[in-house]
Amino acid sequence: METNYKKIFLDKIVKKKLVIGVIGLGYVGLPLAILLSKKGFKTYGFDTDKNKIKSIYSKKSYIERIKNSDINFLLKNGSFFFDFKHISLCDVIIICVPTPLYKGKPDLSYIRKTIISISKYLRFGQAIILESTSYPGTTEEEIVSKLKQKFTIGKNFFVGFSSERINPGENENKLKTIPKVVSGLSQNCLSIIYKFYDTFFNKVVRAKSIKIAEFSKLLENIYRAVNIGFINEMKFIADKMNTDIYEIIKIANTKPYGFVRFNPGPGVGGHCIPIDPNYLYWKAKKLGISANFIKLSAETNIKVINFIKLKILRTLKTLNIDKTKAKILILGLSYKKNIDDLRESASLKLIKLLKDNNINKIEFSDPHIKKNIQTRDYNIKLKNTKLTTKNLLSFDIVVIMTDHDKFDYKKIYKHSKHVIDCRGRFKTDHKVSRG
């Protein structure tokens, strides 16, 4: 009799005998591994970054919002590796590797390398689920196509896609409360993957196809990218009309239907908004369609940095200060408030732009940034200034880029000579202008 791999898989879930492998222990994989592990399933973690594996074994979290106690818990139920030998022990393999851009185009190298690295450890009865965000078609093109010669997918192997909906700083520790979208290549794939996530999440939503699930994740992010781009453009217009965009938004927001508030800001950061939309843009272009809203949003959101630069230059001129001597303090480096995440940070872009403009006396203050500023793109040596009265007074302009709740805004207002507020924290007046 033929082995019923679906039944075996489902039985293992019920008996909590299922072994889980999570590949990629970053912003997505680490909180996911913790959730799975807490339910009592053996959870293996894989990451080619040895520092992450070391950090886990020394019970130290490398993500600000993930507690050391959770890392400790992970170790009780699982093991962590920087090679892929133990993939063969896993019944389900969840891929949460980065999908960045390279020269503005999707860079699927992490997914591809992962598939190559694990392929010799794959066996009948396993399921692979992609959680990395990518364009519609990725799971089929990059995973299914590579495995279908070795396996009969839907019978002795299972493949699907499930989107991650992590909102950094907000829901890492309550993942299970966010409805989880799942999809599978075949009906069997779908039902296995559904049952799997249903064990951990309060609500699981079945998409009709993998492509629909992949597209839905991008739609969620592009909706935000477009609306942030749009409101930033409205900021430019309001500014030109000498009105305050925040006052306009406040009034529009009293409409009880048909309006949703988005706030303008200094640009977009993180992964979801600056990166993901480009994946759909690229794929659509290959099909002969120009995704104009995506393009325009990206262009507009990047324009804001220049808008802020001009505000700074204009303010210096008004204050009669030579820009080469001007002292500028940047408040907030991370891309959004209350987190330490520097990915695609607008503050870093602004610092670079100011330096290109011969404004070199720049310091920053960010209570969430503990170590040196070093990302894939930036290596900036700047001082993390303490917000004392004396320090504040020593700057010509203080620019609020990220409005961390930990900042003492009363103090900032009182002791700053001039504030350029890109987050609408203050009302505008003689010493506060919008950025």
Added chain:
Amino acid sequence: METNYKKIFLDKIVKKKLVIGVIGLGYVGLPLAILLSKKGFKTYGFDTDKNKIKSIYSKKSYIERIKNSDINFLLKNGSFFFDFKHISLCDVIIICVPTPLYKGKPDLSYIRKTIISISKYLRFGQAIILESTSYPGTTEEEIVSKLKQKFTIGKNFFVGFSSERINPGENENKLKTIPKVVSGLSQNCLSIIYKFYDTFFNKVVRAKSIKIAEFSKLLENIYRAVNIGFINEMKFIADKMNTDIYEIIKIANTKPYGFVRFNPGPGVGGHCIPIDPNYLYWKAKKLGISANFIKLSAETNIKVINFIKLKILRTLKTLNIDKTKAKILILGLSYKKNIDDLRESASLKLIKLLKDNNINKIEFSDPHIKKNIQTRDYNIKLKNTKLTTKNLLSFDIVVIMTDHDKFDYKKIYKHSKHVIDCRGRFKTDHKVSRG
């Protein structure tokens, strides 16, 4: 002693002695006049369209959702005129005239003609409130600037702007439940206008300036225009990827934060979405800023008509039907469901485009359209077909343009040869495709 016009005005409100004049008795003015009148205030209505005045005096409503009984009520407490003599009797004058486009640019002629016509009847102690949607600055440029030689605004005359938030087919009869935005040229203007609307509306919101109030109304509408344009573009992309945009939206919509559902459609109609954004576009352009999101939304929303045309042509080709002989039935003519409003209707644009493409055998069915189709732009002689089994069967393609609830969808599905569904009413299958 100087006359205290503010006090007189406020006293009249308390004593219900205030006389109200509403200029423009269309989609905005008529329901507003009814609301004011129902509170027991003497309400005069003005409109240069004699047919409207006649219709009111014959107790007949000319707007589908406004009941004859409400028109009857209007007559108890007020009088209606097509000239402006009686403006001198009014303490408050609310202007609700059209602000259309002329060759793509704001056409303020209705506001200008109104101001010219009423100016000789203006007197100390009156208040003028603009409710017509227009670009930021309109109230000051078109009203304040014309009156400030004759009056000291804020002392012996009052001017302000209050946005209308009517959602045709939804809230004409519950206007007072929608927060009402008010603004005034000076503090006195604002407090008078606030008190006035506060008598009729549950919640009144004060904007800091007239410009902010004017801008906020446009922001509300542009937000919708942009999101409809965006989701229509996503429809084009999903279609090219052979996926169903409605399935994608359904899945994305399970995200409990950060996503708001907009539905693609056959284009946009009415006043708010196709017209209003152009007002800001035009004003921004004058200030040297290109409002790219507005432009892109308009372009994309108009592209949909062509997308539907191509769908029809492709379907005819697949069905092997000569387009000059093809019989097409358009379901729904009004710009949105359950109303009779033909302003900027996408269906009318489609009919014109099909005729330009030598598809002439077109009929329509719309339970809300009673009379001949005649708008500012179209004069189309078409039959309003009854949706019988026999009739449905006689068409090669049935196109769902406006999904009125009155349609019998089961019947439509059962008896149509092929349906192009632009509203997501049906799932796609062998006889239903997306438009």
